[in-house]
Amino acid sequence: MGAVLFGLTAAVALPGQGVVPLAVTGGVALAFLLELVTLPVYDRTRSRRPLGRMAVMAGAALLVGTAIGWLNTMDVRGGLIVLTTSLAVPLGARVQYPGRHAPRTALLIGDRIAVSHLITQWNALPHIRMVGVCLVETDDDAGDQPRQIQGIPVVGSLPNVPGVAHDLGVDQVVVAPGPVLTAYDVRRLSWALEDSAIELTVATEVHGAVPGRIEPRLLGRRLLLSVRPTRRPxxxxxxxxxxxxxxxxxxxxxxxxxxxxxxxxxxxxxxxxxxxxxxxxxxxxxxxxxxxxxxxxxxxxxxxxxxxxxxxxxxxxxxxxxxxxxxxxxxxxxxxxxxxxxxxxxxxxxxxxxxxxxxxxxxxxxxxxxxxxxxxxxxxxxxxxxxxxxxxxxxxxxxxxxxxxxxxxxxxxxxxxxxxxxxxxxxxxxxxx
Known part of the structure; x- marks a missing residue:
């Protein structure tokens, strides 16, 4: 809300600018309200969507107003000042926020082989800290669960995930797909965590592709990840x-x-x-x-x-x-x-x-x-x-x-x-x- 308050202050402080800066401030407030309603709790403090939506909504309003002759040069200048001020506040807060570089804590879910692969790949990463493992094993292996996997403690099994995640205060639950873990298990986990600030993620085996090259698609009831070709135009x-x-x-x-x-x-x-x-x-x-x-x-x-x-x-x-x-x-x-x-x-x-x-x-x-x-x-x-x-x-x-x-x-x-x-x-x- 700091962006809205600073934008409103700038709008009031601008002499002789009329209602345009106030309208831009209203657009900023509306954008934040939309994000508050639509974004998951865990994404509200780190998503850049609010900033993008603020810029798009206010910029489009200024462009349309100028094109149809409702706004003059002074109106547009005042609106841009308010918009810039509103964007500068959250950007500055991101830079100064002391926890922005803190590692995100994660609870790993899966069988011991799949979980071991994740631990091996992520152990050296500074932006994630794995605090526990909930093993999902067959009935034959359930009685022989280890106390830890590569130094990460085993803290439960699949039914314990929601409670353990809340007790440990993790930022995210990471599911490592395997032969025992089903799509229905993942769906039930999403239901159990939907009212919390804990993010549920599913690890995939698509290596070497950045998110910009991956597009999710639905075929029947199966989610597919379409990987765009690597050839340069x-x-x-x-x-x-x-x-x-x-x-x-x-x-x-x-x-x-x-x-x-x-x-x-x-x-x-x-x-x-x-x-x-x-x-x-x-x-x-x-x-x-x-x-x-x-x-x-x-x-x-x-x-x-x-x-x-x-x-x-x-x-x-x-x-x-x-x-x-x-x-x-x-x-x-x-x-x-x-x-x-x-x-x-x-x-x-x-x-x-x-x-x-x-x-x-x-x-x-x-x-x-x-x-x-x-x-x-x-x-x-x-x-x-x-x-x-x-x-x-x-x-x-x-x-x-x-x-x-x-x-x-x-x-x-x-x-x-x-x-x-x-x-x-x-x-x-x-x-x-």
Whole structure:
């Protein structure tokens, strides 16, 4: 209701604006009332629908009023001021709300195999905390229930779910489908929880697809999840390529003096060239030469065999916390990600993209199966999900998963989000080697 009060205050404070700001305030109040009635209790404090509905209703009213001549420029300006004020209040509250990053507590429901899979997948996630398990077992297994599963206590069975969920004060009940748990069991759970603030969710086995690619459909009495294809429209691929090249060219012109200074520093630090050239694997397996500022000694590849026993990485990647091959200047460049600036040349040439999967080494292809080769269906990028999610801290399997998620769920908006997160990761030096 704070948005309504602030909107009303702005409407009253605006001199000579007539009834338009008051009407916009009324629209804001109506939008909040609709959300209060239609949204589930657990969704009222975290859903963005109220903000969207406020903007759509008030914006449509101003547009229609202007089109038919009811409103003049001053009326529209006053209405927009009230609308902006009303939207700013809940947005500011979301930013300042101390519990917005708190993990959501969950009670897991299902057989021990299905529940074990969920625990394995979610144990490392910071935004969920699993506090208990209600096992759903066959009659043969019911008498041999464990006390805990992977450290999560078993607190009951299917009939105990509503009471246990309320006693534990969980935010959500997560159902893991299995051969014993039926659709009718899920329906009865929804009835038992319908008057509470506890959310009921059903885990599915659709991996690697974001909600925007999934559309629920009903066939008979069976709910189907339609998964949209992952292929990118040719026009969007062309637009992304044009945007990448033009942006990289502009960035290259702007950063050219800095790159020149860094090349001099690299060459004065240790003997050898300022640039490092290495063959990498690009789009559809095509080899190209990737450019970086040199951060290691010139004999780094020869020294690699002597350091293999100190390898801390899994998979084909070599990782070493204090790699003695890295130079003094190179360590600073890596920490600030400045060594990657020359890759803008690769983007201008069309070998790489600004955002995409990590460019692979030819030696890595030996360990690629058809699953991992999916990474090569797009151009590699200077940055990507792997860089904003930990970079050198990531295990090989996690890096591959992030690359595949990017390939299958690419959007222009997603690229903008990754670019923004990259700036933050570089400033925080998050995961830099």
């Amino acid at each position: 040719a026009l969007l691929v062309w637009l992304k390529s044009c945007f990448d090249r033009l942006s990289a060219l502009l960035l290259l012109v702007v950063t050219a003096p800095l790159i020149a200074v860094l090349v001099v520093l690299v060459r004065r630090d240790t003997p050898g060239p300022g640039f490092f050239r290495q063959t990498r694997v690009g789009h559809h397996g095509r080899l190209f030469t990737m450019y970086k500022l040199r951060t290691m000694r010139t004999n780094a590849e020869q020294l690699r065999s002597e350091l293999d026993r100190y390898n801390e990485g899994a998979g084909p990647l070599f990782k070493m916390a204090s790699d003695p091959r890295i130079t003094r200047v190179g360590r600073v460049l890596r920490r600030c990600s400045l060594d990657e600036l020359p890759q803008l040349i690769n983007v201008v040439k069309g070998d790489m993209s600004l955002i995409g999967p990590r460019p692979a080494l030819p030696s890595e292809l030996i360990e690629y199966d058809h699953w991992i080769r999916r990474r090569l269906s797009v151009k590699p990028g200077i940055t990507g999900l792997w860089q904003v999610s930990g970079r050198s801290r990531l295990a090989w399997n996690d890096a591959v998963r992030l690359d595949l998620d990017y390939v299958d769920n690419w959007t222009m908006g997603g690229d903008v989000g990754i670019a923004a997160r990259t700036v933050g990761a570089v400033l925080r030096r998050d995961g830099a080697a």
